[in-house]
Amino acid sequence: MRVSLFVTCLGDRFFADAAADAVRLLRSLDVEVDFPKNQTCCGQPAWNAGHVPQARQMATHTAAVFADADYVVLPSGSCTAMLRHTYPRLLESSAVAERSYELAEFLVDVLGVTELGRGLEGRRLAYHHGCHALRELGVEEQPVRLLESAGAALVPWEMDQECCGFGGLFSVKTPEVSVAMADRKLDTLPDVETVVSADGGCLLHLDGRARRRGKPIRFQSLASALWEARDGGA
Amino acid sequence: MEVHSRDYRARARSIITETPEVREAVTAATQTFVEHRLEAFAECDEHALSGWAERVKSHALTHLGDYLEEAEARLVERGAHVHWAETASDVHRIFETIVNEHGVQRVVKAKSMLSEELSLNPFLEGCGVEVFETDLGEYIIQLLGEPPSHIVGPSIHKSLDDTRVIFHERLGTPRDASPERLAEAARELLREAFLTAELGVSGGNFLVAETGSIALIENEGNIRLSTSVPRIHVALVGIEKVLPRWADLSTFLQVTAKSATGQPVGTFVSIIQGPGGSSGGEPDGPEELHVVLVDNGRTRLLADPEVWEALRCVRCGACLNICPVYRQTGGHAYGYVYSGPIGAVIGPGLVGLEETLPLPFASSACGACADVCPVRIPIPHLLHVWRQRAVERGLTSDVERSALRLLTFAATRSRVFGWAGRMAAFLPEWVLRRFPLLRDWSIGRETPKVDGPSFRELWDEGIE
Amino acid sequence: MSRDVEESILSRDARGRILGRVREANRDREPVSHPGSLPGAAEPPGPFGVAGQADPVGAFENRFRAAGGEVVRLPDEEAARAWLEDFAGGFESVSVCIGVPDALQPVLPTAPPSEAALGVSAAVGAAAQTGSLLLSSREGRRSQLLPPVHLVWVRAQDVRTTLGEALEACRENLPATLALHSGPSKSADIGQILVTGVHGPGRIIAAILGNAL
Numbered sequence: 021m022r023v024s025l026f027v028t029c030l031g032d033r034f035f036a037d038a039a040a041d042a043v044r045l046l047r048s049l050d051v052e053v054d055f056p057k058n059q060t061c062c063g064q065p066a067w068n069a070g071h072v073p074q075a076r077q078m079a080t081h082t083a084a085v086f087a088d089a090d091y092v093v094l095p096s097g098s099c100t101a102m103l104r105h106t107y108p109r110l111l112e113s114s115a116v117a118e119r120s121y122e123l124a125e126f127l128v129d130v131l132g133v134t135e136l137g138r139g140l141e142g143r144r145l146a147y148h149h150g151c152h153a154l155r156e157l158g159v160e161e162q163p164v165r166l167l168e169s170a171g172a173a174l175v176p177w178e179m180d181q182e183c184c185g186f187g188g189l190f191s192v193k194t195p196e197v198s199v200a201m202a203d204r205k206l207d208t209l210p211d212v213e214t215v216v217s218a219d220g221g222c223l224l225h226l227d228g229r230a231r232r233r234g235k236p237i238r239f240q241s242l243a244s245a246l247w248e249a250r251d252g253g254a
Numbered sequence: 255m256e257v258h259s260r261d262y263r264a265r266a267r268s269i270i271t272e273t274p275e276v277r278e279a280v281t282a283a284t285q286t287f288v289e290h291r292l293e294a295f296a297e298c299d300e301h302a303l304s305g306w307a308e309r310v311k312s313h314a315l316t317h318l319g320d321y322l323e324e325a326e327a328r329l330v331e332r333g334a335h336v337h338w339a340e341t342a343s344d345v346h347r348i349f350e351t352i353v354n355e356h357g358v359q360r361v362v363k364a365k366s367m368l369s370e371e372l373s374l375n376p377f378l379e380g381c382g383v384e385v386f387e388t389d390l391g392e393y394i395i396q397l398l399g400e401p402p403s404h405i406v407g408p409s410i411h412k413s414l415d416d417t418r419v420i421f422h423e424r425l426g427t428p429r430d431a432s433p434e435r436l437a438e439a440a441r442e443l444l445r446e447a448f449l450t451a452e453l454g455v456s457g458g459n460f461l462v463a464e465t466g467s468i469a470l471i472e473n474e475g476n477i478r479l480s481t482s483v484p485r486i487h488v489a490l491v492g493i494e495k496v497l498p499r500w501a502d503l504s505t506f507l508q509v510t511a512k513s514a515t516g517q518p519v520g521t522f523v524s525i526i527q528g529p530g531g532s533s534g535g536e537p538d539g540p541e542e543l544h545v546v547l548v549d550n551g552r553t554r555l556l557a558d559p560e561v562w563e564a565l566r567c568v569r570c571g572a573c574l575n576i577c578p579v580y581r582q583t584g585g586h587a588y589g590y591v592y593s594g595p596i597g598a599v600i601g602p603g604l605v606g607l608e609e610t611l612p613l614p615f616a617s618s619a620c621g622a623c624a625d626v627c628p629v630r631i632p633i634p635h636l637l638h639v640w641r642q643r644a645v646e647r648g649l650t651s652d653v654e655r656s657a658l659r660l661l662t663f664a665a666t667r668s669r670v671f672g673w674a675g676r677m678a679a680f681l682p683e684w685v686l687r688r689f690p691l692l693r694d695w696s697i698g699r700e701t702p703k704v705d706g707p708s709f710r711e712l713w714d715e716g717i718e
Numbered sequence: 719m720s721r722d723v724e725e726s727i728l729s730r731d732a733r734g735r736i737l738g739r740v741r742e743a744n745r746d747r748e749p750v751s752h753p754g755s756l757p758g759a760a761e762p763p764g765p766f767g768v769a770g771q772a773d774p775v776g777a778f779e780n781r782f783r784a785a786g787g788e789v790v791r792l793p794d795e796e797a798a799r800a801w802l803e804d805f806a807g808g809f810e811s812v813s814v815c816i817g818v819p820d821a822l823q824p825v826l827p828t829a830p831p832s833e834a835a836l837g838v839s840a841a842v843g844a845a846a847q848t849g850s851l852l853l854s855s856r857e858g859r860r861s862q863l864l865p866p867v868h869l870v871w872v873r874a875q876d877v878r879t880t881l882g883e884a885l886e887a888c889r890e891n892l893p894a895t896l897a898l899h900s901g902p903s904k905s906a907d908i909g910q911i912l913v914t915g916v917h918g919p920g921r922i923i924a925a926i927l928g929n930a931l
Contacts, residue, residue, distance in 0.1 A: 027709045029665070031677050034702050038710040040717045055713050060665035066658045068619055070641030070650070074662040081666045151620035187618025188353045189654065192694035194616060196267040199698035200277065200582040201618070228699030255769065280731065283910050297767035302757060306765075312750040319740045332894070338733035346729065390916055391907030414909025433911040441916060448917075449832060465892060473902040475863060475918020482859040482895065493736065498752055504882035507898075508766060508848060518781060519848035521897035522918060530855050530894040537816060537858035539894055549732075553739035562743070651848050654811050 023126070024089035026082075028099045028179040029061035030220035035095070038241030040046055042095045042123055045247045049131060058085045063110075068153040068188040072110070077111045091130065092120040095243040097153025097218045100125075122153055122218060123243055124163040134169060138253035141171035146212040148205070148226070149181045150219030163218060163242055170249030175210040186225040202229040209237070218242040255342075255373045255401075258589030259601065259610040266587040266616075276411045280403070280584040290516025291626070298512070307509055308630040311566035314463075314496045315467040315556065321463035321496045328466025332528025334543040341550055342372040345490070348546055349374070353381050356453045357596060362444070364391035364470070364477040366457030367405055367569060368490045368548060370591045371604075372412045372682040374455070374518065386447040388476035393440055395570045397424050403585035405592065406571040407513045444476070454480035454540065457567070458491035460506055464499045467527050468545065471510060471520035473536060478522050481528070487540040489526070493547050494556075494565040506568065513570035513628040551604035566629040573623035573633055580617055595623040599636045607640060611649055614640035653690045660692040672710060679704045750753035759882060764907040766847060766880075774846040774879045775926060781849025785901030786914060788923040791874075794819060796926055798871075805869070805923075806836075815839040817857035822871050837919065841872040844924070845884035848900055851924055852884055862897070865887055868919035871897070874928045 023046060027039040040154070043053050063078030086092045094100045103120040107113075127133040145167060153159040168174055185191065185201025192198075202225055211213065215237060217223050227239040258265070269276050314321055326336045339345045352358065361383050363369065375385050375396075387396040391409035395402060397420050402408030409417075417436055421427045425439045429483030454475055460469040469491050470477045481487045497503060503525070511517045530539015538610035556562050574594030575578045590601045590610060607614075612635045623633045644650050665672040678686070683701055686692050695701060707715075730765050761769040765900055779789045792798040799821060806812070806824035813834035814823050823838065832839060840861045843852040851870050853862055862868060878884040881898075903918035914920045 029671075031676065032709045033678065036712050039709040043713075043717045055710075057710060057713075058668040060668055060671040061661060063662075063665070066662060068638075068641075068645075069654060069658065070638065070645040071655075071658050073644070074640055074658050077662050079666045085668075090581040101314075110403075119375045130392055151618070151622070153619040154302055167637060173283070183618045183620035183622065185578065185618055187620070189691075190615065190618045193612075194266065194269050194579075194701075195697040196263070197582050197587075197692045198618070200270050201578050202699075204281070204578070221524075224702045225699065228695070231401060232698055238351050238630055286910065297763075299758070299765040299767070302765040306753050306756050309750060309753040313752045316744055316747055316749040318744065319737050320742070322737065337729045338736050339729070340732045340736060344728070344732055380880065388917065389868065389907070390905045394907060407905050410910070412909070414911060417908045433908045433913050436908050438906065438912045442803075446833075457735050460865045467890070467892070474905045476916070477857070478897060479917055482855070482863060493740070501882065501886065502879065504845075504885050505759075508881060509866070517900075519898060519900055521785065521849055521899070521901045521904055523850075523900075525892075525896040525898075527892050527896075528894050530859070531878050534855075534894040536855050538860050539855050543894075546737070547737070553736060553743055556740060557743035562747075582849070616745065632895055661837040 022054060022154065023091040023093045023111065024054045024056055026059055026086065026092050026094045028094060028096045030224070031095055034224060035220050038243040039095055041247035042243035045243065045250055046093070048250055054089070056085045062099045062102045064099060065084070065188050067102065067144045069124065076110045079107050083107065083111055083113070083116045086116055091121060092116060093123055095123045095218065095241060096220055097122050097150040097157060097159060098221065100179055101152035101156035107167050118219070120227045122157060122159055124166055124218060124246065125157065125159045127166060128162040132212065133166070136166055136170055136246060136249040137251040138171045139249045140167060140245070143172045143214070144175055144212045145172045146175050146177045146209060147180060148184060148215055148217040150217055150222050151183050153218050154181060166246055166249060167216065170233055177208065177210055177214050179205050179208040184222045184226050186221040188221065191225055197223070199229055202226055206230055206233070206235060214238045214240050216240050216242055217246045220235055255371055255591055257605055257609045257643040259613050261589055261613040262587055262616055265589060266583045269583045269587055275413060276584055277303060277582055279413050280411050281581045283407060284575040284581050287515060287694055291572060291575070292510040292512060294516035294518070303505070303509055305630050307506065307628055308566065309570050310497065310502050311629050314428055314498050315494065315562065315565055318496060318556065321498055322493060325464040325496065327465050327544055328335060329528065332466060332526050333533050334545050337544060337546045339546050339548045339550070345372045345546060345548060346372065346377045347489070349378060350543065352453065352486065353378070353383055356452055358383055360384045360386070360447060361453045361455055362386050362388050362447050362480045362484060364454070364456040364472070364480040366455065366490055367402070367591060368457050369455065370402060370490055371550060372548070374491070386444060386451070387708040388441055388444050388447070388480055390437065390474060392544045393444065394420065401586065401591065404651065405569050411586070426709050432712045433445060437506065440650050448479045453488065454484040455480050456487065456489050458489050458495055459493050459509050459510065460497050460503060461648045462497050462500055462503055465527060466632055467500070467503070467525050469503060469507065470524045470526070471507065473521040478524055481526060482539055484543045484708045485540055486544070489546040490548055493549055493552050509628045510568045510570050513572040513626070553601035555600065558603055561599065561603050563627055564596065564603065564631050564636055565594055566631055568601065568629060570625040570628060572628065578620065579618060579623070583661045588616070595633045595637070596631070599640070602620050602640050606714065607643060607647070608649060611644060614644065634682045656689055673707050727812035757878065761921060764880070767839045767856055768847045770877060771879055774877045775874050778844055778849055778877050782901065783847065785849055787849070787901045788921065789926065793929060795927070797925045798822060798925065809867070812836045812838060813861040814855035815861045817854070818871060825867065831864040834861070834865045836867050836869060837861040837865035838869045839871050839874065843887055844872045844911040845881040846877060847880045850881060850884070850898040850900040852888060853897045853899055854893040855897070856893045861893065862899070862901040863918055866915060866919055867921040869923045869925060871925050871927060874926050877926070
């Protein structure tokens, strides 16, 4: 089996190691990974802010880059949602939409993985569900099951499904509200060593806020946590 | 009403930084509403209910002209006066006539968001009429001189102590009075108002075309009293409130109450067909019933090819309660009578996009509101529609437009994109912070580290 | 021209313009059909998940109590009179709606509704689904609303399973106002703390007469 990795613009710049972990993880499951080098940004920042022509240009570019891919796998929930739900409206084609998967979703729903390894034995984690992964893709159980099956204790977090306040350009257009939302997440966080999420935007936002407040919380991409689960991170 | 939505960001900032207790009160109250709503729907087939309710409301809206005429005919048959008002000043004129004709000096008002939209209280006070808001929450904010902060709970941003202070000053209750004692003080004062007012004013949750019925939902009994005790009752009803059939009403009463507060039905429901008293051949009740059918921008919204769906709204407030953006500030930040996600959708339609501009952007697009709407209004989609229109009409900032043009230029040229990414890694943070978007990011947040290799560099080196 | 006439002419113009705009707005829109009755509403438990199809009176009692109301079940008129005599002992005055039969009126000095300690009315129906009593304005509203305590007589046979059935039974002969009372008056507007008896009666007692089965 062969997949094309779409690291996304945030993944390329800010989560390069996590994206590399996604490659290691997929390879360890006998999946051949391809990285089309013309890939850039899916266009979500423009779409979200209402700039449709710009979003369409980026969608057209991205769809061309992945035209020959069997599967497009993304270490990002919201970019996957963009490809799956918005591309058909922008491009009048659902070709890319039908073949795109968020990483954990791909592992569980396509590869049928139930357990990666025991690499998270004894780890206390909290999982932040990105809004688009949760509500647009319906990805809720998959990452949780993979982490738990690797021995991690997922500590209940009453706000685990509430928006962290990132929201793309919302985070800079309405920064005070955006930050207050991050505070609500951080203030309700149980006693854990690490917060894991599939979404880079949420992680940058929460991490940026936690560092500003001097809170020593570690934020980790789901891809890296799953590679650790595989025991490859050791 | 005056619209202050353009100041959304400044208002939100001031609420968050200067009155943090508002954020706490609103968060606690809305979380309670959300829990009660979940419990109320636990035993239900929510999907079946919302699907049916959506259809009924869409049917009513696509046949609105006929149903309004039917409701009017039934009401007139029962002896009600039906008025039509295109704007707030039409409504004011109708009230002026009634007030002058009957020598009205006191008005008791049941909670009505439409009356807020129409600035009715200031108008009546200008006519020399004494106006009493009788819903306890509305009464509290009337004393404080504030607009409602929430469609269902107008005073949810106020704590017990806030009410103690204002009641102490205005009603002379002890500074440490219990909630029961405060309620009793309001009850005594307002009871006197109910018994002496010549005019009672209410809104209307539903208008049933088949029977010409106005249905009103509440918990305190003040709506029952406002519509029963004074000699005249005026009901303000938005034209979108129509339900086609009597048989539709029971489900809408339940779905609305469950969505709003998690109750099976409001503690009191008034279903009004006509005047009471001798005009209606009954022992008591108002001798005159006036029903004012109000447009005030609704036909403009109905003509909108996309946003017309928002007219299905039953004003339950479920989308406000679930909204993490609303929770940080409450309703006052929005600067408009309808706040939260639904306010950001109907506000631009009722009063214009330019007047309410940042509201469609006051959302992180998390989508939580879409899951709780009992009439399936696609709120996130409609917010996005307004965002698109704001961009098309050139109403968004130059900085944002330029930034997105640059991103698009780079993202459609992969070599430029890779080069720009490398450049960003070389720029020191103090330079990055001079870019407007990054400057706003650094309000309350550290900037992300961009000093390591990009993924494409790692890939070229080979991933082991 | 009097203001009243002037006003009505202006309102008529507004009517024409509003209805014109409504019809213009809908002109090119695909009409949505009415979905008919709520699917499954007639089959237990229905989309509202109503329990107690077999025992609507019991289901009504549960709902009504959960909302803070009181319920007393009285098998016949004799039991009702005995209970009423005892109950009335706690009050100094009463205001009775005109629909209440003589036998079910407490022996107390009468007072105007705004002064009476107790209001007594007779419901035209009830709904188990929502724990609601249906009250008609034909019997007078003030006694239902102004006294701090409200006693409502309801016949067990008039307790319907769903709110829809209870409302349907009233459709042919609607009073000026048909009201649902589903518990004591309450508010959480003061600091989100629940208080009862804000404007309407703070105590409501549903006295159910007879056996439904």
